[in-house]
Amino acid sequence: MGVSIFEKHTIFVADIDSIVWRRDLKLARDLTSLEVLEIAIRAKMDSAALYRKMGNMVRNKNLQARLAHLESEEKKQRAALERLFEKMFPETEPKLPRQSFTPVVTTALNDDVSVKELIHAAMESEKVSELFYRDLARKSTDIHGS
Amino acid sequence: MMMYLANEERNHFDVLRSELDFLERSPKYLESNFSDIADGFTHIGP
Numbered sequence: 001m002g003v004s005i006f007e008k009h010t011i012f013v014a015d016i017d018s019i020v021w022r023r024d025l026k027l028a029r030d031l032t033s034l035e036v037l038e039i040a041i042r043a044k045m046d047s048a049a050l051y052r053k054m055g056n057m058v059r060n061k062n063l064q065a066r067l068a069h070l071e072s073e074e075k076k077q078r079a080a081l082e083r084l085f086e087k088m089f090p091e092t093e094p095k096l097p098r099q100s101f102t103p104v105v106t107t108a109l110n111d112d113v114s115v116k117e118l119i120h121a122a123m124e125s126e127k128v129s130e131l132f133y134r135d136l137a138r139k140s141t142d143i144h145g146s
Numbered sequence: 147m148m149m150y151l152a153n154e155e156r157n158h159f160d161v162l163r164s165e166l167d168f169l170e171r172s173p174k175y176l177e178s179n180f181s182d183i184a185d186g187f188t189h190i191g192p
Contacts, residue, residue: 040151047158060175063165070158077154084147119166126159133152 036136037085038094039101043129044078046100047122049109054118102128 031039051071055064085094099106107113108121168175 063175066161066165070161073154073158077151080147116166116169119162119169123159123162123166126155126162130152130155130159133148133155137148137152 031136034085034089034092034094037081037088038096039132041078041081041085041094042096043100043102043125043132044074044081045096046102046105046109047125047129048074048078050105050118050122050125053109054115054122057115057118100125101132 048071051067051074055067055071058064058067082094085092100109102121102125104121105125108118113121
């Protein structure tokens with residue numbers, strides 16, 4: 001599975017406002033429930049890794065605590081998704097995408113970037129993920145969509 | 147489940163945006179060791 005699941009996907013890092021206001025992301029094709037869960041689990045893993053990387057780079061205790069909390073939430077949500085996967089597909093091992101579906105996250109995780117760039121990447125990831133889940137919730141009736 | 151996740155992503159985005167706002171107001175935010183920086187941010191720096 002590639003990373004191009006959206007018809008229109010742009011790297012937004014330079015312009016946070018475009019993340020806030022952009023509403024035209026649409027899935028390029030309908031995904032199966034299995035694919036949705038695999039993508040979501042992978043996204044949770046990447047988000048947790050992003051917050052962990054950020055937390056290791058900052059000295060501010062307050063920010064460290066916030067990042068640790070975010071990392072913890074991503075891990076809990078990943079666990080919930082894995083439980084759901086196991087319940088829905090008990091005979092199947094998840095095949096997670098090799099890369100995040102937000103390319104900027106892959107870059108942020110693998111390259112030497114600043115905390116500010118990491119925050120931008122995480123914001124993009126959260127925004128794209130929100131749109132991803134909302135789009136699925138509108139379409140889905142078989143994975144507790146609403 | 148999907149709506150729950152969508153709302154959680156929005157909450158995380160808002161937290162990050164708030165942190166970015168702090169950072170853009172003062173780069174010292176990242177270096178500060180003050181544990182109460184969120185409440186007393188404007189007290190930091192010259």
